Amino acid sequence: MKLKIVVVLTMLFMGVWAMASAQESLETIAAPDSIQAAPLPEPAKELSAKDAPDDHGHAIDVTWAKSPDDGERLKNVIGYIVYRAANPDGPFEARSGLLLGTTSYTDAGALNEGENDFMPDYQDYYYRVRAMTQDSTVFADSDIFGPVQSYGQWYDKGKTAVLLLVAGFLFLTIFFISKARGGAELYVRRLAGIEAVDEAIGRATEMGKPILYVLGLGTAADIATIASYTILGRVAKKVAEYQTGLIVPCYDPIVMTVAQETVRTAYLDAGRPDAFNQDMVYFVTNQQFAYVAGVNGVMLRERPATNLYMGKFYAESLILAETGVVAGSIQISGTDEISQIPFFVVACDYTLIGEELYAASAYLGKEPLLLGSLKAQDYAKAGVIILAVIGFISLMLGYHDFVDFFHVTG
């Protein structure tokens, strides 16, 4: 009896176990249906494309809205690929790699025919954006957008702020020049360095020693060098009148030719064309420290009474100025290189700082044209200060548009 119960219970147990196993395998067999058909994600929406603004053409900006499945766990869209074709039926080629975390793309190509990836302007393009999942075989394409054409712009709107400021500055310059021409007295504060030039030239004449004029290491296109020519012209005229020697060693060949012309004309104006010697103004070298070595040699051999450093200077400024101190020369300097101003201040008797060098031409001649432009410069600076204060206040109040307007792109 007991044996029968055990057998029955065992068979029952085995039956239950078998049924359970069958259930599992049924579920296992059922499972492949859920893997086979992966649900497709929703495509990107609101696809739009237009010519990239404010550029040289050959570029189109493509934008779209995220797929509703972007970031969803089950049908997770991880990124997008932009496709382009020349007609709506295709073939579409991929223009981007997998774009992550963005809903815009600039499709740009080469400018010239024959180049790799040439993208001609004024040609119809059609775009499509593909929403990609982790599985590269599971994706969804958006609607096609097009036609759209690329073309270059003739005006960069991002530079409007610059245009307005330049126009404003031009207006101020013309206004003050007219005012100066009309006889108005325009006040310019005293520039000690420029006033000392006459005294320094007189000193050189009394001592019978030459004057050394260094135009700096700038090119003829540098504003500091252009300002220096004006001062050189005045100095050369005085030197010609007083019959003092003048030495002008040059760093740049073009600067040398212009300086020769400036000095020649100054001697002509002073009525002493015969006294001009072209070798007064000569080219040394266009190597920075070789030039310094050459000028230092001149200082220590010729022992000029006055050294004038006007223009662009770099690391050699202190070497020049200290050697001038050793040679016992009176030294007047002027540069717009901010890093070198401290060295000149320390070693020279007078220093023109930054824009004082540019103002020297107006200060020396007191001509209405030059004085007017100097005044315009000062008012423009005041304008910049006002704009900076307005920008600061607007940022504090949370308005970014004013500052963004002055953010120049391109």
Place this chain on the structure above:
Amino acid sequence: MNIFDRMMSLDRRWVFLSLAIVCVVTYLWDFSVPITISNEVKSIYDRFDSLQEGDMIYMSVDYDPNALAELHPTTYALAEMCFRKKVKIIFGTLSNLGQGMVDQVIRDIADSVSHDATYNGVFYKGREIVNGVDYVFLGYKPYPAMVIQAMGLDFRVPFPTDFYGTILDSIPIMKGTKNFDQCKMVIDMAAGNVAEMWITYGHGNYGVPLALAVTGVMGADMYPYLGSGQIFGLAAGLLGSAQIEKLCNNPGRAMDGMRIQLFAHILIIFFIVMGNVGFLATRNRNKMR
């Protein structure tokens, strides 16, 4: 003349002699000094560290032999880091003596990269770097502002061939490389106003990410550009180079030079203090009279 007058008006030749002695002694006596890393230098290293194999950068070597001591170590450390990581480099120079500098860098780094090395815990197998595949050297052209603007349009405008006369289109590394758009960044090692030209024309016109390594004197001038975001990193002077070497785990002449600079600074401070003591003592004495 009492002691305070002498302190105030010491002959400059004593200053020169003292400085020379300090420099020679600290050069001959080999010891290292701790180097603190600044944020602006770390930014440069982090950006280089994030470069991947196959990325391309533009390295502008715009200095002459006179700035060699301050800037060469930066060039060496960063160029070697790029070659080890298989990052491609376009070398250029806007200084007419810079060609020799670039040539020297390429020769020395090629030799170094050919040996196995471990930097910051990463092992790099030695390999040969090939001109045209790992790097290209464009050479030199005058008028830096114009060259930078031209390169922003197309490298081929100012440089139809590389420094060695090979047409740019036939160089493998230049296929598909037109201008700064294909470069992850530009690093400019400069000793003159070329740095500001890169800011104005390189970053300003073309928006290329720009880092600067400049001489110590120029360093303070570049902080406005760092603050405004026009440059993303700045390494100034020998200290900047030493920091770069430390970050790259590639000690060289800059880290050696720091001990000399440290004691030279201490000597200069000593003379400044001495001069001020003499000045104040003399002024007080004159007041009392």
Place this chain on the structure above:
Amino acid sequence: MKRQLPLMLVFVFGFAMIIQYFIPHQASEWVNAFFMDWMMIIGVFALALGIWSLTKVSWDKVKYKKSNWQYAIVTLAGLFLMIFFGFDYFRHFSTPVGSNNYMYVKFYQHIVIPIQSTMFSLLAFFIASAAYRAFRARSLLATLLLIAALVIMLRFNPLLGPLQPIMEDFSVWLLNVPNLAAKRAIVIGVGLGMVATALKVILGIERAYLGKD
């Protein structure tokens, strides 16, 4: 005409380049590239002028035995030897083969580099003597300058011990706040001055470069 023509050219090309800045179109970029090519060509021709000037001045010194004429021989010898080596003993004129010329490389590495480095290193000595002379506490402003100089020099000095981080923080503040403010102000002033001077040159108001005031 001698003065009118350059002024006209400056006006026309100056305004053309101003307008070009605002036009992003490809045609405008072509104009920019065209002018840049010409600037580079003119720059190279100007170098020839400079070499002529240097040769003439040095030759005259030697010919007429002016003072220190011996140095002029060294100048001329250096100039022509480097040209000779640079053109690979006058065998290659149109390729940069000469930059690998043995003598050119040796001269560059063993003469040019040491001499240029030496000249630059003079700065260290001159800075020391200038600092000793200039950093005196004559007034409040001079004292502030002195303190700022000391802080910047000592900011990474490990011998300061626990004071070093304080120095470093203070120096970072000095560089990023007052230094930045002052430099930005000077840069804005210089920038406006440059615009003003450039406008004066374009409009023909500033004519010193033409040689007559």
